[in-house]
Amino acid sequence: MRRFLRHPVRLVPLVFLVAILISTGLLMLRPMTVDNQQTPFMTALFTATSAISVTGLTVTDTPNYWSGLGLVLITVLTQLGGLGILTGAALVILTVSRRLGLHNRMLVQAETAEYGLGDVRRLLLHIATTVFACELAMTVIVAGRLWLAYDEPFWQALWEAAFHSIQAFNNSGFSLYREGLLAFARDAWIGLPLAVGGIIGGLGFPALFEAVREWRRPTRWAVATKLTIWGSAFLVTFGAVAFLVAEWANPRTVGAYGVPDKVVATFTQIALARTGGFEVVPTDLLREESYILLMWLMFIGGGSASTAGGIKVSTFFLLAFVIWAEVRGEPDVTVGKRRIATASQRHALAVALLSVAIVAIGTTALIVMTDKLPFQAALFEVTSAFSTTGLSVGVLSSLSDGGQFLLTVLMYVGRVGPLTFGSAIALNTRRRLYRYPEEQPIVG
Amino acid sequence: MRRFLRHPVRLVPLVFLVAILISTGLLMLRPMTVDNQQTPFMTALFTATSAISVTGLTVTDTPNYWSGLGLVLITVLTQLGGLGILTGAALVILTVSRRLGLHNRMLVQAETAEYGLGDVRRLLLHIATTVFACELAMTVIVAGRLWLAYDEPFWQALWEAAFHSIQAFNNSGFSLYREGLLAFARDAWIGLPLAVGGIIGGLGFPALFEAVREWRRPTRWAVATKLTIWGSAFLVTFGAVAFLVAEWANPRTVGAYGVPDKVVATFTQIALARTGGFEVVPTDLLREESYILLMWLMFIGGGSASTAGGIKVSTFFLLAFVIWAEVRGEPDVTVGKRRIATASQRHALAVALLSVAIVAIGTTALIVMTDKLPFQAALFEVTSAFSTTGLSVGVLSSLSDGGQFLLTVLMYVGRVGPLTFGSAIALNTRRRLYRYPEEQPIVG
Ligand SMILES: [K+]
Numbered sequence: 034m035r036r037f038l039r040h041p042v043r044l045v046p047l048v049f050l051v052a053i054l055i056s057t058g059l060l061m062l063r064p065m066t067v068d069n070q071q072t073p074f075m076t077a078l079f080t081a082t083s084a085i086s087v088t089g090l091t092v093t094d095t096p097n098y099w100s101g102l103g104l105v106l107i108t109v110l111t112q113l114g115g116l117g118i119l120t121g122a123a124l125v126i127l128t129v130s131r132r133l134g135l136h137n138r139m140l141v142q143a144e145t146a147e148y149g150l151g152d153v154r155r156l157l158l159h160i161a162t163t164v165f166a167c168e169l170a171m172t173v174i175v176a177g178r179l180w181l182a183y184d185e186p187f188w189q190a191l192w193e194a195a196f197h198s199i200q201a202f203n204n205s206g207f208s209l210y211r212e213g214l215l216a217f218a219r220d221a222w223i224g225l226p227l228a229v230g231g232i233i234g235g236l237g238f239p240a241l242f243e244a245v246r247e248w249r250r251p252t253r254w255a256v257a258t259k260l261t262i263w264g265s266a267f268l269v270t271f272g273a274v275a276f277l278v279a280e281w282a283n284p285r286t287v288g289a290y291g292v293p294d295k296v297v298a299t300f301t302q303i304a305l306a307r308t309g310g311f312e313v314v315p316t317d318l319l320r321e322e323s324y325i326l327l328m329w330l331m332f333i334g335g336g337s338a339s340t341a342g343g344i345k346v347s348t349f350f351l352l353a354f355v356i357w358a359e360v361r362g363e364p365d366v367t368v369g370k371r372r373i374a375t376a377s378q379r380h381a382l383a384v385a386l387l388s389v390a391i392v393a394i395g396t397t398a399l400i401v402m403t404d405k406l407p408f409q410a411a412l413f414e415v416t417s418a419f420s421t422t423g424l425s426v427g428v429l430s431s432l433s434d435g436g437q438f439l440l441t442v443l444m445y446v447g448r449v450g451p452l453t454f455g456s457a458i459a460l461n462t463r464r465r466l467y468r469y470p471e472e473q474p475i476v477g
Numbered sequence: 478m479r480r481f482l483r484h485p486v487r488l489v490p491l492v493f494l495v496a497i498l499i500s501t502g503l504l505m506l507r508p509m510t511v512d513n514q515q516t517p518f519m520t521a522l523f524t525a526t527s528a529i530s531v532t533g534l535t536v537t538d539t540p541n542y543w544s545g546l547g548l549v550l551i552t553v554l555t556q557l558g559g560l561g562i563l564t565g566a567a568l569v570i571l572t573v574s575r576r577l578g579l580h581n582r583m584l585v586q587a588e589t590a591e592y593g594l595g596d597v598r599r600l601l602l603h604i605a606t607t608v609f610a611c612e613l614a615m616t617v618i619v620a621g622r623l624w625l626a627y628d629e630p631f632w633q634a635l636w637e638a639a640f641h642s643i644q645a646f647n648n649s650g651f652s653l654y655r656e657g658l659l660a661f662a663r664d665a666w667i668g669l670p671l672a673v674g675g676i677i678g679g680l681g682f683p684a685l686f687e688a689v690r691e692w693r694r695p696t697r698w699a700v701a702t703k704l705t706i707w708g709s710a711f712l713v714t715f716g717a718v719a720f721l722v723a724e725w726a727n728p729r730t731v732g733a734y735g736v737p738d739k740v741v742a743t744f745t746q747i748a749l750a751r752t753g754g755f756e757v758v759p760t761d762l763l764r765e766e767s768y769i770l771l772m773w774l775m776f777i778g779g780g781s782a783s784t785a786g787g788i789k790v791s792t793f794f795l796l797a798f799v800i801w802a803e804v805r806g807e808p809d810v811t812v813g814k815r816r817i818a819t820a821s822q823r824h825a826l827a828v829a830l831l832s833v834a835i836v837a838i839g840t841t842a843l844i845v846m847t848d849k850l851p852f853q854a855a856l857f858e859v860t861s862a863f864s865t866t867g868l869s870v871g872v873l874s875s876l877s878d879g880g881q882f883l884l885t886v887l888m889y890v891g892r893v894g895p896l897t898f899g900s901a902i903a904l905n906t907r908r909r910l911y912r913y914p915e916e917q918p919i920v921g
């Protein structure tokens with residue numbers, strides 16, 4: 034058993050599972066609810082998983098169901114989940130890069146060189162400082178706005194601002210408002226800090242630190258950093274433009290807004306829809322093409338080793354480069370004057386296709402379980418859960434326990450990562466000492 | 478220009494295009510229609526593409542719109558399309574295997590060894606003989622049944638049987654009956670010959686010939702043959718069982734049938750839904766989970782170098798083996814004691830992901846164009862067109878010219894193959910004489 038667990042790929046899913054179960058127990062304590070009632074197990078499990086996986090899907094009316102203590106617990110779980118992912122991922126990457134002894138310019142190697150390979154504590158401190166500095170800055174702006182423009186009492190404004198800033202930076206989507214950020218869709222002082230914070234948190238520290246440190250020489254960034262930074266910029270820009278075009282004249286969303294308000298609401302929604310999960314524009318009133326756009330953005334998600342979910346920006350664009358090389362008939366896959374190792378290509382392929390398979394099977398299962406859920410709604414909810422985004426077309430509270438459990442599992446697997454999850458079960462630790470002869474089957 | 482065209486990857490799309498345009502012109506001749514009218518260009522283009530790409534989608538009421546001459550032309554186009562694919566693919570594979578000088582046991586190398594590399598004529602003859610023998614056998618059984626059990630006049634029975642047998646073997650879905658094979662759903666004498674013929678035509682000759690010749694020693698088949706044969710068997714079996722479970726109690730499809738009839742209708746539908754395109758069970762009355770199943774079967778399609786469309790069975794299962802190797806942490810991807818070349822893996826990846834991208838973009842475009850089409854219906858029609866399947870939930874005739882043109886393009890690209898199509902445009906014929914340093918970016 035100890036030998037089984039020693040492999041880090043098996044440890045990660047287990048740590049998450051234990052954390053979820055403990056949190057479920059805590060959420061079931063009576064003082065956590067407004068009514069001082071014991072929360073049903075399935076509701077507590079769903080909420081704990083949603084918080085720790087920084088998703089933000091809910092089966093309760095968050096502000097009216099959980100007490101102040103419960104909301105603080107949800108905040109703490111979100112922060113721990115987010116920090117755990119950031120630091121855990123950074124540590125795993127450190128371990129991997131050390132063990133593999135890679136000498137090429139890898140995303141974290143620059144990091145490790147700066148910190149000295151053993152100086153894990155300093156890296157963690159740097160991460161924690163960055164997280165809290167960002168959250169503080171977001172809180173100050175949002176709290177000031179709520180206090181000054183909305184006449185909220187100071188402490189109330191501070192609490193609401195801190196709650197939503199922590200949620201946004203960790204790319205989670207719990208809200209103290211029943212309709213998410215709908216009421217603030219046109220308020221740039223609320224929307225933009227949360228959107229920008231969400232984007233930063235969703236980049237991941239390997240890419241973020243290198244981009245900040247080497248901002249003068251973007252051509253020298255590691256491939257993963259280039260893919261993540263430029264890919265994220267492209268996705269936000271493309272997503273916002275496409276969303277604007279699709280919703281421009283939709284009177285039920287941004288159609289009635291003036292042009293500046295249209296832009297603010299769209300940018301905020303797109304930035305927070307990629308994996309954040311706050312509702313800025315009413316999700317259930319969007320045009321069909323906007324649904325498809327949001328589903329793609331959710332599925333792709335954010336940066337590697339970030340609080341974002343999805344298959345990751347670098348995975349998506351790396352695969353695009355692989356396809357382009359194949360179409361062009363190039364023997365090598367080249368990104369920015371670097372040849373991409375076939376191991377990375379295979380990893381990206383496995384992550385993407387496993388994710389497709391999980392979303393497809395999850396959607397089918399949800400449809401079979403619910404019987405009345407339209408295909409598009411089921412696909413949307415499953416994609417949202419698996420990519421730990423937390424947007425919803427609003428069918429969650431009517432789901433059966435089975436349906437809720439399915440989404441819980443999807444959030445968990447999505448957070449752990451489908452490949453890590455699969456490897457935890459199926460990893461072959463025995464090494465094969467021979468190789469079979471090669472064959473080049475013609476496919477396609 | 479001549480140099481541009483010399484590359485076979487550019488020739489294939491061009492030949493298809495020219496064939497489609499000539500056929501469009503022929504279909505616009507007045508005697509081709511019942512009313513002796515000139516068919517509108519878009520209708521003729523759609524029908525010609527549908528016939529040559531062996532899809533079977535229609536925007537007309539086939540038996541009541543086209544005259545006998547028109548129907549004969551559609552039959553000829555289907556047969557030429559099917560034969561063209563079979564022989565063209567076989568020839569390309571011959572060329573490729575000769576040029577690459579592969580010495581490992583490839584799917585066609587066994588073929589080329591038997592025929593002597595230059596003896597293309599004999600290979601073509603073998604293919605043609607097999608095609609016509611199968612179609613003849615199917616025609617005899619179906620015609621006999623129509624004649625004896627349905628009291629059809631002998632020549633009428635023969636014509637209908639020949640028409641549908643040619644359609645089924647070539648995996649095309651035009652029908653002389655307004656509702657496809659709905660009336661014969663429970664008639665094993667009609668359904669099974671067409672289903673079995675469709676499966677054989679959809680395997681492709683490289684796999685079929687090797688499987689027939691080496692039927693005693695399936696362990697010695699080439700990897701591509703193993704993937705195609707066992708994969709097809711799995712897909713038909715799994716598909717039929719899943720369909721039976723989903724539709725067992727659906728009164729609008731097979732729910733009212735007795736058990737043997739349920740099995741016959743299901744097997745026929747699944748065998749012909751993978752890329753054939755005949756409607757056996759009313760497509761628009763299926764349960765949602767059956768839709769998802771059919772979409773997957775259409776998307777995967779049949780064997781390489783066959784009349785079937787889709788990403789191909791071998792591509793799908795090869796990717797499954799790649800994922801499995803990655804999950805297990807194996808350095809090599811192994812199928813039946815053979816290591817799979819990374820070139821084949823990359824090819825499979827590119828085919829699958831390009832296809833996903835095309836279906837996604839096509840679905841979005843169709844929704845934007847039509848405005849009222851539900852997401853699921855749009856996805857179904859686009860998947861059907863791109864995989865040259867030809868099943869429809871029945872919205873085609875109400876489509877605008879733009880929507881019809883979109884589906885025409887999808888049938889064309891699906892038939893040519895997305896990778897071949899892309900390479901025809903973007904292939905880089907200059908060789909790069911240097912390689913960039915390798916990098917192993919961490920993704921996922
Ligand atoms: K989220």
Ligand SMILES: [K+]
Pocket residue numbers: 531532533648649650752753754865866867
């Ligand atoms: K077809």
